[in-house]
Amino acid sequence: MKYISTRGGIAPISFKDAVMMGLATDGGLLLPQSLPKLSDKTIESWHNLEYQDLAYEVISLFTDDMPEADLRQLIAKSYASFTHPDITPVAKHGEVHILELFHGPTLAFKDVALQFLGNLFEYFLRADKARMNILGATSGDTGSAAIYGVRGKERIKIFILHPHKRVSPIQELQMTSVLDDNVFNLAIQGSFDSGQAIVKEIFNDLDFKKKHHLGAVNSINWARILAQIVYYVYSYFRVCNSEGSEQVDFTVPTGNFGDIFAGFLAKRLLTAKRIRRLVLATNENDILSRFVSQGVYATGDVSQTCSPSMDIQVASNFERYLYFLNDFDADRTRNDMESFAANAVLRFDSTACDRVNDDFVSQRVTEPEIIATIKSFYEKNNYVLDPHTAVGVTAGISHKDKLPMICLATAHPGKFGDVVGRAIGPQPLPDALAVLEGKKTRCEVIPAKSTVVKDFIERDDKL
Numbered sequence: 001m002k003y004i005s006t007r008g009g010i011a012p013i014s015f016k017d018a019v020m021m022g023l024a025t026d027g028g029l030l031l032p033q034s035l036p037k038l039s040d041k042t043i044e045s046w047h048n049l050e051y052q053d054l055a056y057e058v059i060s061l062f063t064d065d066m067p068e069a070d071l072r073q074l075i076a077k078s079y080a081s082f083t084h085p086d087i088t089p090v091a092k093h094g095e096v097h098i099l100e101l102f103h104g105p106t107l108a109f110k111d112v113a114l115q116f117l118g119n120l121f122e123y124f125l126r127a128d129k130a131r132m133n134i135l136g137a138t139s140g141d142t143g144s145a146a147i148y149g150v151r152g153k154e155r156i157k158i159f160i161l162h163p164h165k166r167v168s169p170i171q172e173l174q175m176t177s178v179l180d181d182n183v184f185n186l187a188i189q190g191s192f193d194s195g196q197a198i199v200k201e202i203f204n205d206l207d208f209k210k211k212h213h214l215g216a217v218n219s220i221n222w223a224r225i226l227a228q229i230v231y232y233v234y235s236y237f238r239v240c241n242s243e244g245s246e247q248v249d250f251t252v253p254t255g256n257f258g259d260i261f262a263g264f265l266a267k268r269l270l271t272a273k274r275i276r277r278l279v280l281a282t283n284e285n286d287i288l289s290r291f292v293s294q295g296v297y298a299t300g301d302v303s304q305t306c307s308p309s310m311d312i313q314v315a316s317n318f319e320r321y322l323y324f325l326n327d328f329d330a331d332r333t334r335n336d337m338e339s340f341a342a343n344a345v346l347r348f349d350s351t352a353c354d355r356v357n358d359d360f361v362s363q364r365v366t367e368p369e370i371i372a373t374i375k376s377f378y379e380k381n382n383y384v385l386d387p388h389t390a391v392g393v394t395a396g397i398s399h400k401d402k403l404p405m406i407c408l409a410t411a412h413p414g415k416f417g418d419v420v421g422r423a424i425g426p427q428p429l430p431d432a433l434a435v436l437e438g439k440k441t442r443c444e445v446i447p448a449k450s451t452v453v454k455d456f457i458e459r460d461d462k463l
């Protein structure tokens, strides 16, 4: 399987090169040149596979430069850090099925992809006798999943910027209690935006980037999407087996379009509308739900909500879907993205809209609705939803018909105790978070200046 850019500016590259490249060098996103075509017989043979075996079947369709034994071992290692034997268990609660994606080390769904990506990086760097310095900025939630993805790994160091004292105490502890030598928490005296600006500025210094082998773990890496396809396929079979159904719907709390794009690929792979449709659920930051319902992709102002990991203005993975919508026409996709960069809006004609609506329906979920859903779901089903999951569940319940509705649960409710507490009263902290209290921490507080961050990386890179 070879990989190309959505903007057509690179010659086809291997899976390994796609993983190590991250963002395509022409500014586009990397995608497989074509999607594998599976026979019904192959698909049916996956019905009862364990998560890791299914992960091998799915992932190996997209890699032809990794020996089977190595890939199997890498998958086993990636999911050994999960605390549930099913890795991503799915169970019925009331009228919907909840797919729990939060049994990884930081209790959020990003672990599913980042545990795998960290091991892939280590594997490829070892083969090349190379090394990498990962640099990223976090507003709180995703930094810890990235840190846990690479902690203790050979040939990798990670530098994560967070705004000093502006992330929740639990989020801060999740990051700074990781004491491995290759992990550097940098608390900057500034906002999240200034952290992001610093990272951007440093990545734009191409000499520095090259000299210090800078890499990123943001949601545009193809391997993250790939790892996420697995749980759609896994839960499809689990729910079909338990419900005696052959079709399901999914509802996905959506921010950067990464998770639901993996669902779109799963829908294509499984063929025959085994996945009938995907409910794209957003919070009040609704650029994507407006795209699905009105055929207009236009940025708005970002507002802060109680589901902060979905507070986005531009969805970084949207371009991948656009490439499909443009029938794999890279020139058209590049033109569209240039036009979007200039005008902050893209409009789609009715043919395109029909195709979008063949795969997706959407809903924007307001702040009061999120709180109301957490409360009513708890009262009816004695099950606690985190605010992101509640966005998906709200939309899922309103689009539920006779088919099973699988709701992706993207974070453990214990991570968002204050919001959950507002809906249903205080809940006990999960063990995985309670044990962090009082732990030893390591963190450098530094001014919000790119030169200071660069000095830090440079100094450490000499050691």
Ligand SMILES: *Cc1c(COP(=O)(O)O)cnc(C)c1O
Residues within 6 Å of the ligand: 108, 109, 110, 141, 219, 253, 254, 255, 256, 257, 258, 259, 260, 309, 310, 388, 389, 410, 411
């Ligand atoms: C990142 C995140 C999302 C959104 O996923 P995208 O792939 O960005 O659409 C939803 N919920 C939680 C808890 C997240 O961390």
